[in-house]
Amino acid sequence: MSFQGYFQNLSLLLPAEQKTNRLTEMNRLLSLLKQFFGYTSFRPLQADIIKHILEKKDALVLMPTGGGKSICFQLPAIYLPGVTIVVSPLIALMKDQVEGLVNNGIPAASLNSMMPEAEQQRVKQLARQGRLKLIYISPERVKAEADWFLPSLNVSLIAIDEAHCVSHWGHDFRPEYTQLAILKERFPNVPVVALTATADKVTRTDIIKQLNLHEPGIFISSFDRPNLSLTVEKGLNKKEKIQAIVRFIRRHPKQSGIVYCQKRSDTEMLSDELSMYNIDAIPYHAGLPHDVREQAQNDFISDRVNVICATVAFGMGIDKSNVRWVIHYNMPGSIENYYQEIGRAGRDGAPADTLLFYSVGDLILLRQFVEESGQKEINSDKLEWMRRYCEADVCRRRVLLSYFGEESKEDCGNCDVCKNPPVRFDGSILVQKALSGMIRTGEQVGMNMLIDILRGSSRAEIISKGYNMLKTYGAGRDLPFKVWKEYIYQMIQLGYIEINPMSNYTLKSTESGRNVLFGKDTAQLARYRERVVESSQSSSGYKATPIRPKQSVPVDESLLDALMQLRKQLAEREHKLAYHIFSDDSLYEMVAHKPVTLAEFGMIRGVGDIKLERYGRIFVSLIRFVLKMPKLPQ
Ligand code: ADP
Ligand code: ZN
Helix, strand or coil: CCCHHHHHHHHHHHHHHHCCCCCCHHHHHHHHHHHHHCCCCCCCCHHHHHHHHHCCCCEEEECCCCCCHHHHHHHHHHHCCCEEEEECCCHHHHHHHHHHHHHCCCCEEEECCCCCHHHHHHHHHHHHCCCCCEEEECHHHHHHHCCCCHHHCCEEEEEECCHHHHCCCCCCCCHHHHHCHHHHHHCCCCCEEEEECCCCHHHHHHHHHHCCCCCCEEEECCCCCCCEEEEEEECCCHHHHHHHHHHHHHCCCCCEEEEECCCHHHHHHHHHHHHHCCCCEEEECCCCCHHHHHHHHHHHHCCCCCEEEECCCCCCCCCCCCEEEEEECCCCCCHHHHHHHHCCCCCCCCCEEEEEEECHHHHHHHHHHHHHCCCHHHHHHHHHHHHHHHHCCCCHHHHHHHHCCCCCCCCCCCEHHHHCCCCEEECHHHHHHHHHHHHHCCCCCCHHHHHHHHCCCCCHHHHHCCHHHCCCCCCCCCCCHHHHHHHHHHHHHCCCEEEEHHHCCEEEECHHHHHHHCCCCCCEEECCCCCCCCCCCCCCCCCCCCCCCCCCCCCCHHHHHHHHHHHHHHHHHHCCCHHHHCCHHHHHHHHHHCCCCHHHHHCCCCCCHHHHHHHHHHHHHHHHHHCCCCCCCC
């Protein structure tokens, strides 16, 4: 990384500072937000948090992944006179953030033990000379530097990112984090802001205690990520899932996405299968050699490969903002995990799609894991919530948010249930047919066999077992296999049928099922509908959201293509990541607004002063070329 830019860029800070007297603090913050980040407004809570920090008070910030935590300390860092120390647990994350800052003309650097000694010395020198606005430091270095180097700096603010790492309760405990209270000792008058995407109360209390925060302001933003569309597909078999994935990826051409699998072998199986459909996909799991994994991760981050089939080991510590979709090949064991995994999509705020495959087989497997786990009760509660989410026939986002303790008053309009609400009908006769079929076999059959009996299939096993002699044989001929499957799923959800995992997943009737069978009760089912899984990225019906009032992705494919090409070429030439040049969100804005002058280009979201100067001309020229307009005057 070159430090040249830092010296040049420092001068950029001066004009803004001179304006202080005339502008109010808020106006000044907004103008810095535009100047350095290219954004014209704050997201919810960002302004409150920043004002609180500027009053020199400690803060605890809880926001979901992609919610916009970084601005909360990066903007004060620019505003305040000295340097901001940022503690961050992963070197990859530090590097990513520092590169993003430098590209926006903000002097920043990181300090960690993986860097050559000479470079560390250079960073320290720059910091001592007051030439850095932010210095990222790994937690284990904090202790080593707490006596000499850090106190030699003019520190204005301390930010502790991923602060949940301090807590034993969390999923990500790091012992070095527990020593960070030393910062408060060394800098008693410097505000500390701790940030995390983990919301639970125990972790919260732990952070405050361990970091020794002084009467912190606690800011909890909504965990809603309205730009993520939510879809669940039920009961598909392996072949159908692969088909569905292929169709999904074809609807998302040239977009980056992750397919999460439970099993390592599935990541390899899937990437092979996808390759047969000419989809360039690579596997990733902890069992692959280190260099293969690193290569895979780099190929994905730098857009050389669009699709990665991975176990959940993948994604920690990646900040790639332009992941446009996430598929879950299997159901996750908890809503926390699921939310964290889908949260890796759409971090830039532009629409992103998620798809989860839910099957009773996965559920049963997970239940077995829970039985064997140390914390049986907690885990089974978590799994139960996940099941509820998958089986929901109300707005899925409301289920998610209620899990996080948030109340939502409206349906989201961006989940499969909202887009395709269930229509109920009296399905008692169907329940009766299914149950009587089951009972007549002595409750010895699984779902597929039952459906075959109901549909009057003449496959060998049915004949050999004499099921073709049953009274219900062929009684459900009028409905296709997949429709029966959907209805039997519903009967399981509604508690009319149980699955017996101990006996080959055979179906068993329940008491409430038998009540319907004997006419003592009726059953309401939701009518089967051929699902069209729409992408929110092409849907005009996408609902307005608080984060982004306007959610639409351009239809102008050729312009988008050209802009993506240009971004890619620039990224290669400058050895940068494409999304550090411009986010997908900024490219979509360019397509939507078609800026043909530099002034117009400067108004695009994500275009700050430096990027306007560096890339404005070349992007505007391209847009004019595609629109067949005369060249931009010199
Ligand atoms: P987090 O750290 O909470 O996961 P980030 O700080 O990486 O989230 O922010 C997520 C994305 O949102 C980034 O691409 C960031 O540039 C963008 N963003 C943050 N604040 C704003 C804002 N006020 N307006 C527009 N985009 C924003
Ligand atoms: Zn919804």
